Ligand SMILES: Nc1ncnc2c1ncn2[C@@H]1O[C@H](COP(=O)(O)OP(=O)(O)OP(=O)(O)O)[C@@H](O)[C@H]1O
């Protein structure tokens with residue numbers, strides 16, 4: 001297995017108070033696969049992603065990537081955060097270049113690093129704004145740059161934490177197309193957190209549905225057997241698409257309804 | 263001793279005089295004039311009120327100190343007594359008889375050494391204190407106590423340690439300016455968003471790269487707040503320190519003038535000190551706006 005999340009438990013300890021967030025999470029992801037994680041707010045999706053990224057430690061269990069245990073963050077597991085997290089004092093180009101310089105300092109020449117930075121900005125159609133600062137571009141553009149920065153690291157796994165969460169519907173659709181096209185072209189292994197059922201079905205090979213916390217588990221895993229490349233408009237009336245969508249909705253709103261103050 | 267009261271009367275008089283300034287931009291005529299006039303009006307609106315207030319202060323001051331029995335010099339008398347100091351800041355007429363501009367430069371050199379050192383050491387220490395919870399807990403109370411020690415209280419110890427006026431004065435500047443730099447830098451470092459820390463972690467930046475690629479730019483607005491307070495305190499401290507250590511600085515000039523009863527010279531020196539302090543403050547503020555461009559907005 002390429003990426004293996006193996007019996008992961010996570011308990012947050014704050015003083016004498018402990019919160020069990022994740023219990024017994026086991027998930028295998030194949031190389032090149034696009035997996036979405038969906039679940040109600042606060043169930044522990046970000047915690048799980050941060051564990052894979054190495055930003056948060058596990059209480060029990062572990063994560064294995066290409067046969068090696070993950071115990072610290074690294075550029076082989078690039079993260080695109082919900083709030084873009086670009087460095088505001090650097091230009092768009094320099095934000096990506098920072099990552100490129102760090103990851104390829106020994107393997108690429110200066111000129112090659114410059115070309116690689118521009119190439120990745122081109123993948124997300126952001127070359128035109130390369131000299132702008134994050135404050136001068138729109139939210140969708142920031143996410144594109146964040147995506148370029150992550151892709152430029154040539155990660156083994158691309159981790160997306162609600163990458164389109166803060167965007168309006170049209171920008172969101174646009175970025176989904178970009179991500180889909182890039183996944184098609186580059187064959188990245190992707191783990192994406194989302195709140196959006198349509199987004200999950202449109203983009204994923206598999207959808208992992210998490211139960212409500214505390215002590216959230218994987219409730220169900222749904223295969224999405226839709227052929228790629230996928231076209232948003234064709235899918236609307238596709239019976240497989242409709243069935244998948246219904247299955248996720250059923251899970252979220254019937255069997256694991258979000259209970260206020262649970 | 264009723265100067266301050268008179269001064270506030272002057273300030274109260276301001277609205278009346280600014281009313282005369284307002285009608286100026288309201289006369290758009292020819293195209294070119296129409297474009298230039300508002301700009302001129304804007305400048306006038308900023309420059310004229312302080313000039314009017316200044317003129318009023320001078321008039322009141324002259325009026326109050328006009329009698330021959332007055333203990334303080336009047337503006338006209340200052341002009342007569344200290345014309346050479348006012349007109350030429352850079353004359354050299356002997357080892358102890360030089361223009362105030364040159365004296366200010368001597369003082370500024372000391373400030374440059376002391377403050378420069380305080381900036382470098384303060385930012386590094388602040389980074390350490392801000393990074394580590396234990397360093398913060400251990401050092402912060404000590405810093406908070408030390409920073410309240412008045413600059414001049416350090417001077418005797420400093421003289422005892424260095425046995426020379428020049429390094430002692432520089433040390434006093436250093437020890438005065440460093441606390442706000444440390445404290446503000448530490449606060450800035452503590453306020454680095456978790457997002458930026460995560461980016462650094464994912465990229466595996468080493469501590470050195472983390473310091474100058476993430477910490478310093480991210481904390482820059484805080485650091486500059488500290489530097490700005492620090493430079494102001496430095497200027498306060500140098501004048502006081504020089505009064506005691508001697509030399510050719512502007513501080514010693516005031517002390518010397520007092521000992522030989524040249525009150526007019528003192529007033530001129532005070533104006534120099536005020537103007538230079540103001541310029542220093544604006545300089546740091548200007549550097550800050552250039553350097554932190556874009557940092558404030560995320
Ligand atoms: N550092 C922490 N210390 C203590 N508790 C934490 C910590 N981080 C997260 N939690 C708790 O863990 C639970 C899951 O948080 P998490 O951020 O993973 O949820 P999420 O599924 O990503 O939610 P959302 O969809 O709103 O982003 C929450 O109840 C949260 O309060």
Ligand SMILES: [Mg+2]
Nearest residue numbers: 045046047161
């Ligand atoms: Mg989350």
